[in-house]
Amino acid sequence: MSDTDHGLHRKVERVESLVLRLEQGVGQVGVQVAHVGQRAEEANDRLQKLSQAFEDYVLKAERTANVQRSETRIGVVEGQIEHQFGHYKVVRRVATGMLQGFDLGLVSDDTLRDVGEQLMIETPRYWLAPVLVALRSWLADDQQQCERAVQEAFRRSPSRTSLFMALMLRRQGRVESSLRWLRHYLAALDPNGLGREFAVILESVSQGAFGPAGVEIVRERLEVWRAQLLGDEGREQAQVDRWRAEIERHAGPSSQQRFPRLAAVCPQWPQMDQALSKAAAHDSLIAKYSAMTAEEPAVRERLEDQVDDILDQLVTGYDEEELPLRRELAQHHAVVRNGGDLDAAQRDLGSDLLALDRRLDYLTIQSESALNPDKLGVTRATQRMAVSACHEWFGRAHATYSRDYRATLPADVEAVVETSHTPAGQAFRLPRWTGSFTRPIEELERSLAEHWDRAARPFIDSFAYKWGRNLIAPIAVVAVLLVCVGVMQNPAMLILPILVGGVWAAVLWWQSQNAAARQKEVEDALQLAKLDSVQQLRGAAAEVVDWSGTFRQADSREPAVRALIADLATAGNAPAPFERRVADARAGA
Structure with a gap:
């Protein structure tokens, strides 16, 4: 009987050992699962970072290669321009010097003749070369040669020759x-296809270079063209779109920081951020165009100097033969300027190419004179006149x-909370x-806290110790032992079920x-998450309150922009500096 008791005791101990090992195994498995989940998240994060780093590296390498190729091509294209058209620069410099020689009388007739004839031979297709011969012939009072030279220049470039002669005669x-x-x-x-030199006409009008009669002639022609x-709605809408793009460039940065x-909890934040960014354009527009209207353009003391500046713009402009190479050069400069980003370079080039295109309609030249004066080579006074002429398009685009952007404001601003946490793995x-x-x-706040409590309570309760499930095994074992003791009718053996029950109770208490x-x-972790x-x-x-105040303040500047645009309608009507004076003493003789 003692052997039976001993064997039963060993079996009970083995069962207890198996139960403990099973519980430890389950605990270790849970810990390992948590570690595996954590390692999987870390591996996923590292993989995403590695993938992003690789993509950034590839993009950087690609843009670096783009910059290097463009820098190489810039040198090549500049060399081609210098080789093919470098002599044009000589003609342009000589033209300016010859005009100054008219005033000073420091250059001999023989020198002018030799230089003019030499450049005529070296630049057989350039319109300015025969103009120089005509100037020298005029100075020498050789009417027959002057007429032949003017006719040849007119044949090569009717528009530029006509404009040059108009300005030069006005100067004299x-x-x-x-x-x-x-x-x-x-x-x-x-008017549907004006050359780039037409910007010189706008410059002449703004400066009063042709006098009151000339300004009136140009204004009448411009009104007819306009x-x-x-009458073509598509053309007008194109100009409105151009001014809309100008306004868009004044939008402010994101205010997410x-x-x-x-930004973290509101699903309507993208619309709100965009609306605030766009409303910030009003102040920027006011600053830019108020400064433009307040600025007094620099005025030359002599009309001759003023006309010389305009003539410089005409004679130094690129010839049509140069445009393909100039266009390619502008493309590569845009790539370098944008760090190899081809898309950004193409967007940047969109406006640059307007200054390099062969033909533009009058409305486009007018808008470009207002928006990109540097690219067309016109002064602040011409820009102000062009802005005045474009104020209707500006007003429509601004409206x-x-x-x-006001239409994008959400009707309701909501908060959405949906988070994930890993308490205790x-x-x-x-x-x-x-x-x-x-x-x-x-x-x-009360609704969110209650939502947290309702969602977290079942999860927290799932960690409570399951007494009912864990008591089944020990109760069954102790009951079996008691039955065995009853069968053996040995009261001394009661110590065995008591001992087993006590050990098992201690284990269960430790687990609980x-x-x-x-x-x-x-519970503490989720409580902290709830408070957060x-x-x-x-x-x-x-x-939300701060954003509303900031948006109202930015949006309240919109009427001031409308008033400024209305004022721009008269900004270009200031008297030109030479409207009430003659060119020089010879004009009054």
Whole structure:
């Protein structure tokens, strides 16, 4: 009987050992699963970072290669321009010097003749070369040669020759002759395809270079062209779109760093951020165009100097033969300027190419003079005149711009909380909670806290020790032992079930304490997460108020922009500096 008791005792010990090992194994498996989950997340994060780093490296390498290729091509294209058209620069410099020689009389007739004839031979297709011969012939009073030279220049470039002669005669005080050339120039133009030199006409009008009569002739022609082109709604809309793009460039940066909590919890944040960014354009527009209207353009003391500046723009402009190479050069410069980003370079080049295109309609030249004066080589005075002429398009673009960003404002600003946590190595996901900031913040905080409590309670309770399930095995074992003791009718053997029950009770108590500690850890972690969510909500509500005030302040500047645009209508009507004076003493003789 003692052997039976001993064998039964060993079996009970083995069962207890197996139960303990099983529980330890289950615990180790849980820990390992948590570690595996954590390692998987870390591996996924590292893989994403590695993938992003590789993509960044590839992009950087590609852009670096683009920059290197463009820098190489810039040198090649500049060499081609210098080789093929470098002699054109000589002609341009000589033209300016010859005009100054008219005033100073320091250059001999023989020198002018030799230089003019030499450049005529070296540049057989360039329109300016025969113009130099004509100037020298005029100075020498050789009418027959002057006429032949003018005819040859006119054959090579009718528009530029006409404009040059109009300006040059105006410079010499030959008003009637200048106006005849000006009429001839304007009559031959097609408003649908004007050359780049037409920007010189706008410059001449803004500076009053042709005098009151010439300015009136140009204005009448421009009004006819404007009425003709505005009959095409597509052309007019294209100019409105151009001004809309100008306004868009004044939009402010994202304000996400200023309102981080709102950006984190509000699904309407992208629309709100965009609306605030666009509303910030009003102040920028006011600053730019107020400064333009307030600036007084520099005025030369002599009309001759003023006309010389305009003539410089005409003679130094690229010839049509140079445009393909100039266009390629502009493309490569845009790539280098944008760090090898081809898309950004193409966007940047979109406006640059306007200054390099062969032909533009009058409306486009007018808009480009207002928006990109440097690219067309016109002064601030011409820009102001062009802005004045374009104020209707500016106003329409600004009205639709303001209407559009206001239309994107959300009707309701909401907060959405939906987070994931891993307390004690176990994944917990808070179900989606949505609240509207139109409700009192106290009500929202209470609703979110209750939502947290409802969602977290079942998860926390799942960590409670399962006494009922864990007591089944020990109760069954102790009951079997008691039955065996009863069968053997040996009261001394009662010590065995008591001992087994006591050990097992100690094990269960230890397990329950561990479960209670783990449950408390999970509950504390989720409580902190709940408090953080509530604080985020409270901070987002405060940022909604700040955002609303900032947006109202930015948006309130819109009427000031409308008033400024209305003032721009008269900004280009200031008297030109030479409207009431003659070119020089010879004109009054």
